[in-house]
Amino acid sequence: MEHTHKQYSSFLLTANEMGKADQAAVMAGVSAMDLMAAAGKVVVDAVVNRWSKRSVLVLCGPGNNGGDGFVVAQHLRLIGWPVRLAFLGSVDTFSTEAAHFYQAWQGEVDTFSTDLLDQTELVIDAMFGAGLSRPLEGKARDMVDAMIARKIPVCAIDVPSGVDGTTGAALGLVAPAELTVTFFRKKPGHLLFPGRELCGELVVADIGIPEAVLDELTLQTWENSPELWYENYPWPRLDGHKFHRGHAVVYGGETLTGASRLTARSAMRIGAGLVTLAAPIKAWTVYATALTGVMVAKLELSQESEDFDMVLLDPRHNAIAVGPGAGLAGFESIRTRKIVLAALVTGRATVLDADALSAFASDPQTLFDGIVGPCVMTPHEGEFARLFPSLNQSHAEDKLSRARLAAKQSGAVVVLKGADTVIASPNGRVIINSNAPAELATGGSGDVLAGFIVGLLAQGLEPFYAAAAAVWLHGEVGNEVGVGLIAEDLPDHLPKVLSVFKRQYFPTKK
Numbered sequence: 001m002e003h004t005h006k007q008y009s010s011f012l013l014t015a016n017e018m019g020k021a022d023q024a025a026v027m028a029g030v031s032a033m034d035l036m037a038a039a040g041k042v043v044v045d046a047v048v049n050r051w052s053k054r055s056v057l058v059l060c061g062p063g064n065n066g067g068d069g070f071v072v073a074q075h076l077r078l079i080g081w082p083v084r085l086a087f088l089g090s091v092d093t094f095s096t097e098a099a100h101f102y103q104a105w106q107g108e109v110d111t112f113s114t115d116l117l118d119q120t121e122l123v124i125d126a127m128f129g130a131g132l133s134r135p136l137e138g139k140a141r142d143m144v145d146a147m148i149a150r151k152i153p154v155c156a157i158d159v160p161s162g163v164d165g166t167t168g169a170a171l172g173l174v175a176p177a178e179l180t181v182t183f184f185r186k187k188p189g190h191l192l193f194p195g196r197e198l199c200g201e202l203v204v205a206d207i208g209i210p211e212a213v214l215d216e217l218t219l220q221t222w223e224n225s226p227e228l229w230y231e232n233y234p235w236p237r238l239d240g241h242k243f244h245r246g247h248a249v250v251y252g253g254e255t256l257t258g259a260s261r262l263t264a265r266s267a268m269r270i271g272a273g274l275v276t277l278a279a280p281i282k283a284w285t286v287y288a289t290a291l292t293g294v295m296v297a298k299l300e301l302s303q304e305s306e307d308f309d310m311v312l313l314d315p316r317h318n319a320i321a322v323g324p325g326a327g328l329a330g331f332e333s334i335r336t337r338k339i340v341l342a343a344l345v346t347g348r349a350t351v352l353d354a355d356a357l358s359a360f361a362s363d364p365q366t367l368f369d370g371i372v373g374p375c376v377m378t379p380h381e382g383e384f385a386r387l388f389p390s391l392n393q394s395h396a397e398d399k400l401s402r403a404r405l406a407a408k409q410s411g412a413v414v415v416l417k418g419a420d421t422v423i424a425s426p427n428g429r430v431i432i433n434s435n436a437p438a439e440l441a442t443g444g445s446g447d448v449l450a451g452f453i454v455g456l457l458a459q460g461l462e463p464f465y466a467a468a469a470a471v472w473l474h475g476e477v478g479n480e481v482g483v484g485l486i487a488e489d490l491p492d493h494l495p496k497v498l499s500v501f502k503r504q505y506f507p508t509k510k
């Protein structure tokens, strides 16, 4: 993911990076005036596309977001829409461009007051964009309160005012938009909650910034998309053999046996050549009866030196998953820790989920010290808080920074799960996932994800891509199954999703 990925449409730009892209465009000969004119124009196109002619109120703020608002107001007026405009700020502090379009506005400038909402059917929110630096106050805040109370449809320029485009955080109350139009590339805050929800439908429009400006930037953030990893995706080869497709080992616990069975089945479905479920002797019969394609190894776990080490002696066992159903009750927690450390010490690709993470809650450093090879950790917010207590403090409260710091601190790829799962690599690169439906928030869904990841690791995909591909496919299967989804459906519907993916990205592959 070094160079070529720069041009990708899935690149996400922070406010700072967008400012640099803008400067680079100007250096390359694009005028700032043209950029603002284009920004206003694309917003108008999106508005006209979505709504029929109606009475519009354009709310302009003191910066260039307000400047875009003047352009929108003038265009809509010229095509015959009833437009009123209110402006918050001072003409004296405008940029040259905003001042120009303020002058070009041919209508009245109304006082910024909530009374204006009385005859308004659509608000264009051009109050604050990338330059937001604090929560809205005074008249802006009163306006937002009134917009929320009256539920008037809103089209936001760049971001709904009050949303931090870099983090997705809402700085105080925000009026949710039905449509948000942003420029050039999405920003992380369009994908991270609550920003994602507050944006409504998101349109990303070209305003004439050349793609080449991306070469000037050191970029580290992407929206998850196959364009990032499809070239590395391990499709079975005609001349292949099951041993070429890896051998995943999944540790199974004694009590909640369903969890690791789901993991093992999912590893098979995603194409691992072989999967062994290593199960404690007490539960061995359960596993052996329930599983067919997955092999079951018997562990004498009462011994001090665990049999798990013996299973791992086989060098063909090239990827390991520990956590789903591993057990935390009493002595089980100690055993889970031992199993995790035994897996890590091999230096082979390892996925740690659920109990494998919680077992180290009192001593996360021991876990981090154990990570010597490729490792993917898949915490949900609760597990994350237990492993990285210091990262839940205010200095790093946004999800991107927390995942990034956690990856750096632990040395693992961290998949911080949720509706906006973030996948962070220890080298600072981050992917935000955006295709997960609400139905995925169900018991066992995480066990399946761990299985998809270990299955891809077994086939040799590097951890950052394996995590990203697994999370994306997990989301796609969730969409495919939809309402009524249970975790068991996920591995079983994967083949359908994989064939669509294959047809789309590899039309010539048999």
Ligand SMILES: NC(=O)C1=CN([C@@H]2O[C@H](COP(=O)(O)OP(=O)(O)OC[C@H]3O[C@@H](n4cnc5c(N)ncnc54)[C@H](OP(=O)(O)O)[C@@H]3O)[C@@H](O)[C@H]2O)[C@@H](O)CC1
Pocket (backbone or CB within 6 Å): 018, 019, 021, 022, 035, 036, 039, 061, 062, 063, 064, 065, 066, 067, 068, 127, 128, 129, 130, 131, 132, 133, 134, 135, 136, 137, 140, 157, 158, 159, 183, 207
């Ligand atoms: N980059 C590009 O390529 C292009 C960008 N374009 C557009 O420019 C937008 C970014 O413009 P921008 O940088 O002027 O920032 P913007 O959000 O309009 O306002 C900053 C002003 O608001 C103030 N302020 C902040 N928070 C406040 C608060 N809570 N309450 C009150 N005041 C507050 C802040 O004051 P300060 O924090 O300095 O005190 C400053 O005066 C971007 O979103 C896009 O729409 C397009 O034209 C096309 C090309």
Ligand SMILES: [K+]
Pocket (backbone or CB within 6 Å): 065, 125, 126, 127, 128, 129, 156, 157, 158, 159, 160, 161
């Ligand atoms: K805005």
